[in-house]
Amino acid sequence: MGVPKKRTSKMRRDRRRAANNNLRTAVQVIQCSNCKEPILPHRACSACGHYKGRETVPAQA
Structure with missing residues (x-):
């Protein structure tokens, strides 16, 4: 079994975890084909309640 020889410091651990936060992409937003x-x-x-060109759910008031 591979066992670490030294304890990982908090700084090294947190820096590794923070590296993945920069990889997240912005949420994609598109326009509705019916009401834009x-x-x-x-x-x-x-x-408007449309999905793929047809009304699927009643529109919320």
């Missing part, structure tokens, strides 16, 4: 409102991809529009 910004929505998340692969989700029904909350403004």
Whole structure:
């Protein structure tokens, strides 16, 4: 079994963990094909209720 010889310091551990925070990408936003409102991809529009060109859920008032 591989066992570490020395204890990993808090600074080294935290620096390694923080390196992954910079890899995250921004959330993609697209426009609804019906009402042009910004929505998340692969989700029904909350403004008009359309998804892939047809109404799937009733629009919220």
